[in-house]
Amino acid sequence: MRDVRISSMMVTMIEVKNLTRTYGSYTAVDDVSFTVRPGQVTGFLGPNGAGKSTCMRMMVGLTPPSAGTATVLGRPYQELPNPGRHVGVLLDASAQHSGRSGREVLSLAATVMGLPKERVTEMLAVVGLSEVEADRRVGGYSLGMRQRLGIAYALMGDPQVLVLDEPANGLDPAGIRWMRSLLRGYAEEGGTVFLSxxxxxxxxxxxxxxxxxxxxxxxxxxTKAELMSAAGVVAKSLDDANLAGLLRKEGYEVEEGPQGLVVQAEATQVGTVAAQHRIVLTELRTAGSTGLEDMFLELTADDAREGLAA
Structure with missing residues (x-):
């Protein structure tokens, strides 16, 4: 269990209130408010250019807000004592000094945070950078290696909160699976992850x-469960056309497609209608990924610059 230096369970991990950032007549972040629960992984989704990175930069004090506030562990990030010991941040893996080795980058972080040098070796092992890779200059790293180094840097101080912007960029499938496992384990041990x-x-x-x-x-x-539930259910039967008509008569919204009927209802409601009319169901499940993706694309359609952002 991590060393809790600030009583994290007594405060909201991250609290954003009416956060706004304008650049002249352009509003990059518009009156955003949310909270992040302790011990959870919170996903921050949106198309490129939607305002994710600007919002995160304001949360960690790199961009001043035009209005509103953001606090981490009950304080503005800038007011946290030795902030790297409480909040691990990775916003741009390519921002690391290209002339230093990976080991030097982490050694400098350890010195600033007042950590023993053994922590550097420990973090290199955690993120899977070998001794040879650690002694190479960052300028020769692939993007995936830079991401691993950035995650090591964020974890150096054994923080209670992680704020990570697009950490999967540049990782191969094995690296993405590794990252998922690392962050899931971190949250299960009581840490909080805010991930864009x-x-x-x-x-x-x-x-x-x-x-x-x-x-x-x-x-x-x-919650993911709430949003997936809102995406509805998928139903298949021996008479989809008849079932679709009956469901619409009951007031449910139904879309017909190759995967079956997507119904804005609960599974028990669809099952009840089918049973009442003796229609045999061959599949009945939450819409899950497909429904969530459709909802995401619909909600962000005006901001998707390349037509498909997910």
Missing amino acids: SHLLHEIEVIADDLLVIGRGKIVASG
């Missing part, structure tokens, strides 16, 4: 809670 991505599937696999941003505004929020 424009890739719905990557967030869906790991997150407990979801926030969706589009054009600088929060357009959906809730």
Whole structure:
């Protein structure tokens, strides 16, 4: 269990209130408010350019807000004593000094945070950077290696909170699976992860809670289970056309597609209608990924610059 230096269970881990950032007439983040629960992985989703990175930069004091506030562990990030010991941050893996070796980057962080040098070796092992790789200059690293180094840097101080912007960028499938396992374990030990991505599937696999941003505004929020439930259920039967008509008569919204009927209802409601009319169901399940993806694309359609952002 990590060393709790601030009584994290007594405060909201992250609290954002009416956060706004404007650049002239352009509003990058527009009156955003949310909280992040302790011991959870919260996924922050949105198309490229939706305001995710700007919001996260304001949360950790790198960009001043035009209005509103953001606190981590009950304080503005800038007011945390030795902040790296409480909040681990990775916003841009390519920002690391290209002339230093990976080991030197972490050694400098250990010195600043007042950590023993053994912590460097420990973190290199955690993120899977070998001794040879650790002694190479960062300028020669692949993006995936830079991401691993950035995660090591964020974890150096054994923080209570992680704030990570697009940490899966540059990782191969094995690296993505490793990252999921690492962050899931971190949350299960009591840590809190705030993780951004424009890739719905990557967030869906790991997150407990979801926030969706589009054009600088929060357009959906809730637990993953709640948002998946809101996406409806998929039903297949021996008479889909008849079942669809009966469900519509009952007032349910139904879409017909190759995967079956997508119904904005609970599974028990669909099953009841089918049973009443003696229609045999061959499949009945939550819409899950497909429904969540459709909802995400619909909510962020105006902000998706390349047509498909997830």
